[in-house]
Amino acid sequence: MDLSERQKKLLAAIIERYIATGEPVGSKTLVDALGMPVSPATVRNEMAALTAKGLLEQPHTSAGRIPSGAGYRYYVDHLMKQYDLSPVEKRILDAKLRTASGDSRQVLETAGNLLAEMTRCAAVSTTPSDAAAVVRRVELVPIGARTAMVVVLTSSGIIKSRVCRTDAEITVDMAETFYNIVNDNFLGKPTAAMTVAKIQTLAVSLGEKTLQMTPLLVTLAQLAATTEHTQMLLEGQSNLLGYREYAQNAFELMDFLRHAEPLDRVFSEAPHSADGKPSVVIGKENPYRELQNSSMIFGKYAIAGHESGTIGLIGPTRMDYARLIPSLQYLTEIVGKILSDSVEE
Amino acid sequence: MDLSERQKKLLAAIIERYIATGEPVGSKTLVDALGMPVSPATVRNEMAALTAKGLLEQPHTSAGRIPSGAGYRYYVDHLMKQYDLSPVEKRILDAKLRTASGDSRQVLETAGNLLAEMTRCAAVSTTPSDAAAVVRRVELVPIGARTAMVVVLTSSGIIKSRVCRTDAEITVDMAETFYNIVNDNFLGKPTAAMTVAKIQTLAVSLGEKTLQMTPLLVTLAQLAATTEHTQMLLEGQSNLLGYREYAQNAFELMDFLRHAEPLDRVFSEAPHSADGKPSVVIGKENPYRELQNSSMIFGKYAIAGHESGTIGLIGPTRMDYARLIPSLQYLTEIVGKILSDSVEE
DNA sequence: GTTAGCACTCTAAACACTCGAGTGCTAATT
DNA sequence: AATTAGCACTCGAGTGTTTAGAGTGCTAAC
Numbered sequence: 001m002d003l004s005e006r007q008k009k010l011l012a013a014i015i016e017r018y019i020a021t022g023e024p025v026g027s028k029t030l031v032d033a034l035g036m037p038v039s040p041a042t043v044r045n046e047m048a049a050l051t052a053k054g055l056l057e058q059p060h061t062s063a064g065r066i067p068s069g070a071g072y073r074y075y076v077d078h079l080m081k082q083y084d085l086s087p088v089e090k091r092i093l094d095a096k097l098r099t100a101s102g103d104s105r106q107v108l109e110t111a112g113n114l115l116a117e118m119t120r121c122a123a124v125s126t127t128p129s130d131a132a133a134v135v136r137r138v139e140l141v142p143i144g145a146r147t148a149m150v151v152v153l154t155s156s157g158i159i160k161s162r163v164c165r166t167d168a169e170i171t172v173d174m175a176e177t178f179y180n181i182v183n184d185n186f187l188g189k190p191t192a193a194m195t196v197a198k199i200q201t202l203a204v205s206l207g208e209k210t211l212q213m214t215p216l217l218v219t220l221a222q223l224a225a226t227t228e229h230t231q232m233l234l235e236g237q238s239n240l241l242g243y244r245e246y247a248q249n250a251f252e253l254m255d256f257l258r259h260a261e262p263l264d265r266v267f268s269e270a271p272h273s274a275d276g277k278p279s280v281v282i283g284k285e286n287p288y289r290e291l292q293n294s295s296m297i298f299g300k301y302a303i304a305g306h307e308s309g310t311i312g313l314i315g316p317t318r319m320d321y322a323r324l325i326p327s328l329q330y331l332t333e334i335v336g337k338i339l340s341d342s343v344e345e
Numbered sequence: 346m347d348l349s350e351r352q353k354k355l356l357a358a359i360i361e362r363y364i365a366t367g368e369p370v371g372s373k374t375l376v377d378a379l380g381m382p383v384s385p386a387t388v389r390n391e392m393a394a395l396t397a398k399g400l401l402e403q404p405h406t407s408a409g410r411i412p413s414g415a416g417y418r419y420y421v422d423h424l425m426k427q428y429d430l431s432p433v434e435k436r437i438l439d440a441k442l443r444t445a446s447g448d449s450r451q452v453l454e455t456a457g458n459l460l461a462e463m464t465r466c467a468a469v470s471t472t473p474s475d476a477a478a479v480v481r482r483v484e485l486v487p488i489g490a491r492t493a494m495v496v497v498l499t500s501s502g503i504i505k506s507r508v509c510r511t512d513a514e515i516t517v518d519m520a521e522t523f524y525n526i527v528n529d530n531f532l533g534k535p536t537a538a539m540t541v542a543k544i545q546t547l548a549v550s551l552g553e554k555t556l557q558m559t560p561l562l563v564t565l566a567q568l569a570a571t572t573e574h575t576q577m578l579l580e581g582q583s584n585l586l587g588y589r590e591y592a593q594n595a596f597e598l599m600d601f602l603r604h605a606e607p608l609d610r611v612f613s614e615a616p617h618s619a620d621g622k623p624s625v626v627i628g629k630e631n632p633y634r635e636l637q638n639s640s641m642i643f644g645k646y647a648i649a650g651h652e653s654g655t656i657g658l659i660g661p662t663r664m665d666y667a668r669l670i671p672s673l674q675y676l677t678e679i680v681g682k683i684l685s686d687s688v689e690e
Numbered sequence: 691g692t693t694a695g696c697a698c699t700c701t702a703a704a705c706a707c708t709c710g711a712g713t714g715c716t717a718a719t720t
Numbered sequence: 721a722a723t724t725a726g727c728a729c730t731c732g733a734g735t736g737t738t739t740a741g742a743g744t745g746c747t748a749a750c
Contacts, residue, residue, distance in 0.1 A: 026712050039724050044713070062712050062731045102507035102564065141484050143498055149506070153488055161494070162447035163504050165686055219447065237583065238599035250595070254583030341510055371743055384693050389744070407700040407743050 001053060001074065010036075010046050011055060012079040015067045019318045022244055024064030069283040069317070072295070076280050076321050084326045094334060101338050104128055104158070108233055111311060111335050116236020119324050121315030124263060124298075128308035128339065129230040130156035133191050138182045138220065145169050150216060152223045154191055157303050157340070160226055164219040168212040178213055181206070182220070194224035230309060232260035245293060245316045256290040257314070266291070267298060267310045276300075278328045283317040295319055297328050301336035311335060346398060346419065355381075355391050356400060357424040360412045364663045367589055369409030414628040414662070417640070421625050421666050429671045439679060446683050449473055449503070453578055456656060456680050461581020464669050466660030469608060469643075473653035473684065474575040475501035478536050483527045483565065490514050495561060497568045499536055502648050502685070505571055509564035513557040523558055526551070527565070539569035575654060577605035590638060590661045601635040602659070611636070612643060612655045621645075623673045628662040640664055642673050646681035656680060 003011065013034055014025045027040040027047060036043065047065055050056045055071035058064075067075070085093070093114060100110040105127055112123040133154040141149040143163060148170055151161040168174075185202060186194050199217045203210045210217075237254055240246050246253060257263065266288060270281055278299035284292050291314070298312030311332050313324055348356065358379050359370045372385040372392060381388065392410055395401045400416035403409075412420070430438070438459060445455040450472055457468040478499040486494040488508060493515055496506040513519075530547060531539050544562045548555045555562075582599055585591050591598060602608065611633060615626055623644035629637050636659070643657030656677050658669055 024712090028712075040712095041714095041724050041726095042722085045723090048714080058713090060731055061714095062710095062729085064712065102509065102567075137488065139486050139488075139494075141486055141496055143482065143484075143496075143504065149484075149496060149504065151486055151488075151494060159488065159494065159508050161506055164447065222447075236603075238596065238603055241596040241599060251583065251586040254586060258581075258583055369743090373743075385743095386693050386695095386745095387691085390692085393745080403744090405700055406745095407698085407741095409743065 003050075003053075007046055007050060008079055010043065011050055011067075011071065012075060014047075014050075014056065014065060015071060015075045015079075016322075018066055019320050022318060024059055024066050026064035029064070067318070069285065072282045072317060072321070073285075076282070076325075080322045080325075082326045083323045085330055090330060090334075093331070097334060097338055101341065104339050105231070105233070107335060107338055108309070108311070109235070111331055112233050112235035115311070115313060115328070115331055116239055118327060119313055119315065119319075120236075120239045120242060121313045121319060121324070122237045122240055122257060123235045123311070123313055124257070125233045125311040126230040126264065126267065126309040127233070128156070128158055128301075128303055129228055130154070130158070130306060130308060131192065131228060132156075133158065133227060134188055135186050135191055135194060135224070136188075138179075138186070140175055140178055140216070142170060142175075148175075148216065150219045150223060152191075152220065152227065154227055156306055156308065158227045160223045162219050162223055164215055166212060166215045174213055177210065178216055181210065181213075181217070186220075191224040191227050194221055196221045230264065232264055234258070234260070240315065243316045245318070249293075253290055253294065256288070262288060266296070267312065270296075270298070276329075276333075278325050278332070280321065280325065293317060295321075297321070297324055299328055299332040301332040301339070303336060304340045308336075308339070346400075348395075348398075352391055352395060353424055355388065356395055356412075356416065357420060359392075359395075359401065359410060360416060360420045360424075361667075363411055364665050367663060369404055369411050371409035374409070412663070414630065417627045417662060417666070418630075421627070421670075425667045425670075427671045428668045430675055435675060435679075438676070442679060442683055446686065449684050450576070450578070452680060452683055453654070453656070454580070456676055457578050457580035460656070460658060460673070460676055461584055463672060464658055464660065464664075465581075465584045465587060466658045466664060466669070467582045467585055467602060468580045468656070468658055469602070469612075470578045470656040471575040471609065471612065471654040472578070473501070473503055473646075473648055474573055475499065475503070475651060475653060476537070476573060477501075478503065478572060479533055480531050480536055480539060480569070481533075483524075483531070485520050485523055485561070487515060487520075493520075493561065495564045495568060497536075497565065497572065499572055501651055501653065503572045505568045507564050507568055509560055511557060511560045519558055522555065523561055526555065526558075526562070531565075536569040536572050539566055541566045575609065577609055579603070579605070585660065588661045590663070594638075598635055598639065601633070607633060611641070612657065615641075615643070621674075621678075623670050623677070625666065625670065638662060640666075642666070642669055644673055644677040646677040646684070648681060649685045653681075653684070 013030060017025050027043040030043055031040050047056060051058065054068055055074055056065040057068045059066060096114060097107060097110060100106045108125045108127060112125050115123040133156040135152065136155045137153040139151040141151060143149055146169055147163060147165050149161055149163050153159050196218060199221050203214050234257055237257055241250055270279060278297050281296045283295060286292050294314055295317045296312055296314050298310050300307040300310055302308060313328055358375060362370050372388040375388055376385050392401060396403065399413055400419055401410040402413045404411060441459060442452060442455055445451045453470045453472060457470050460468040478501040480497065481500045482498040484496040486496060488494055491514055492508060492510050494506055494508050498504050541563060544566050548559050579602055582602055586595055615624060623642050626641045628640060631637050639659055640662045641657055641659050643655050645652040645655055647653060658673055
């Protein structure tokens with residue numbers, strides 16, 4: 001698909017104007033607003049050509065043009081000039097995220113909130129996960145006579161903890177047995193191996209002594225499960241209501257977003273550029289019907305060098321790609337950096 | 346306000362029908378649907394009487410009646426027959442909540458989700474808090490050479506933890522100093538006393554040795570802060586989009602809900618019945634304009650006997666009070682019970 | 691006290707009409 | 721050969737009018 005220089009300029013102008021206003025762009029408006037050194041008629045001819053190539057669409061005969069999916073795609077791939085965040089904005093983001101640091105979920109939550117606020121889109125993110133992770137450390141923190149906190153640390157730096165209540169009192173002896181069981185059976189093994197089933201067979205084979213501590217072990221298994229099963233976080237969905245294009249089917253989309261599971265699949269199925277650049281999925285390119293008049297931008301964040309989770313944006317197809325892509329990219333970077341901090345080098 | 350038996354019956358019928366259909370109820374429809382042993386004309390007379398008393402309203406002269414705020418209020422206070430959850434439903438709720446147990450936030454989140462799902466309303470909840478809480482225990486869990494997890498337990502049973510990274514290596518000696526500082530200064534004191542400012546003056550007075558551990562102490566202060574500042578959780582806001590009455594101003598309401606702070610105030614300001622029954626705020630009774638065509642039902646849950654947080658429902662004024670009130674009540678009870686489990690007796 | 695009957699009211703839907711932004715084509719201009 | 725002015729045409733959004741129907745209030749009869 002080759003376009004003349006003028007066509008490129010025009011296409012970019014049309015798309016940018018449509019993104020800004022949300023209304024079909026007509027030839028006259030375009031010439032007036034952009035001060036192009038040509039007449040509306042010329043512009044009309046070019047627009048007809050671009051329409052023929054499938055880059056523009058006409059809602060009806062006597063309306064202006066709006067970009068087609070292919071139009072956006074061409075724009076994103078070839079025309080768009082990305083607008084990076086200013087150093088000041090970056091510093092503000094940094095600061096806000098740092099204060100949330102500590103719990104990965106909280107970092108992602110604030111990241112999502114910031115992103116939603118900045119972009120007026122819905123922000124989605126998945127908590128870190130690493131299927132190949134290995135159990136690196138388990139700790140039992142006494143809280144009360146019959147309550148303890150179980151802490152798991154994996155090789156990929158994920159830390160999870162949960163409070164657990166046992167039927168019997170937790171003695172030093174019992175804690176020791178717990179550590180022994182853990183050391184013998186789970187340390188250095190993949191988290192996936194630490195299942196409830198495995199623990200039950202273990203409890204049987206070890207006999208009476210372990211009976212009182214099954215709650216502890218079960219909690220451990222549950223924690224292991226959460227390190228694998230990634231959670232989805234969704235922020236700022238209400239932003240979408242501000243856009244004309246969602247006036248009718250807002251409910252459908254929101255309902256879709258609320259059921260995290262398919263979204264999770266969207267991310268893993270979608271093509272993602274290898275080089276750390278965010279991926280863009282535009283309108284109909286999307287496999288799910290509910291998302292076909294939306295676009296998504298998403299990128300992976302890496303903890304200690306491993307791609308661990310995704311942060312994404314969902315908004316109308318006429319989103320401001322030129323600004324949002326760099327914003328998202330910066331955020332994935334900084335989130336990765338912050339989350340890596342809790343992993344030992 | 347005294348009504349005849351027939352008027353009561355009629356009012357209840359009108360409200361219930363309006364709740365179900367969302368459309369103004371006319372005299373004929375009412376007689377047909379309810380098989381009342383009177384004619385539409387009689388019903389009309391009674392309706393006129395109820396309108397005169399301010400319990401019903403007419404959108405326009407030739408439409409049916411809809412309940413007024415006062416009408417709902419009368420219904421909720423005097424007419425409504427509450428529908429409890431069935432034992433089966435209760436058991437299902439129980440089970441689902443139990444699996445989330447461990448982290449109070451997670452319990453509330455699932456509770457909110459379940460509530461939203463069941464009621465098709467938005468569910469709000471606040472994490473437990475207790476201003477009078479005292480620091481009962483602090484633990485430092487080693488994670489790596491320079492990473493540790495700080496755990497705080499308060500007298501009201503709130504447990505919070507966060508991972509912290511220090512500049513220097515964490516030695517046994519250092520941990521001991523940390524415990525000493527904590528024991529001497531914070532244990533048994535209110536969480537509110539454990540502020541960053543306090544910690545800084547402390548660090549100065551104790552000199553060099555504590556310098557390396559300020560990150561740990563700061564984390565501690567942050568944790569203390571989170572035990573006081575309650576968080577708001579909001580689930581199922583998209584449910585609201587399903588109702589006709591929110592067609593236009595959905596955005597306004599959602600935006601209001603998203604900014605948790607005022608909602609927090611709503612809960613604390615609103616009158617709450619003393620006896621553990623949920624409170625109901627109907628339409629215009631609400632102090633905030635954005636909520637004035639919504640109703641709220643909310644109740645407090647208690648951890649170990651102390652009222653600790655709120656769970657609430659927000660929906661259109663024509664919500665199904667008869668079912669939602671008992672559902673909410675049951676949920677506050679069970680959430681309180683589950684959260685109390687992690688507190689020692 | 692209840693009910694049938696009837697005139698009255700108001701909304702929502704259907705329809706006709708106008709206005710204007712925008713188009714595509716053709717012929718003139720550079 | 722590319723550009724542009726001119727012009728007839730299209731279509732949607734907005735406006736006024738009409739009509740059907742649901743629902744009401746009132747009166748007089750039961």
